[in-house]
Amino acid sequence: MKKVEDYVRTIPDFPEKGIMFRDITTVLKDPDGFELAIDEMQHFLEGLDFDVIAGTESRGFIFGTPIAYNLHKPFVLIRKKGKLPAETVEQTYDLEYGTATIEMHKDSIAPGQKVVLVDDLIATGGTIEAAAKLVEKLGGKVVKMIFLMELAGLEGRKRLKDYDIDAVITYPGK
Secondary structure, eight states: OOOGGGTOEEEETOSSTTOEEEEOHHHHTSHHHHHHHHHHHHHTTTTOOOSEEEEETTHHHHHHHHHHHHHTOOEEEEEETTOOSSOEEEEEEEETTEEEEEEEETTSSOTTOEEEEEEEEESSSHHHHHHHHHHHHTTOEEEEEEEEEEEGGGOHHHHTTTSOEEEEEEESOO
């Protein structure tokens, strides 16, 4: 039986020399790979008490929405600044060269709601940490963060030490 990592394509030296790029498009284009990825991510939520699934733009949408559908939970979008039409809250965070801002609708999380955050990848943890801060600004509690892949060499877990984190695949490098 194949594992999810069997569907991930590795591209050496992209976007620069020494980087092993982990390409998820090969997971998504194979129905068996995509189904396995969703099932494995969803498995982390068994027995967990939560109210809402939120995903970060855009690959968090790809993995979060089928899980929300399967579990009959609402799905909340966390988007780049300026993409949501109603009143929002925002969080700015540092990138390697500059900053980025993400936002979500003010009415997307009610105080006290338990939230699961979903994304494809945990690297340095900056984006998902900003997403958690957004949830917390609205009075929600992040009860779990799930990812398809983790690049352990970038130490995102250290940054997110106060959260419960799971990843289907862990790669030791960057």
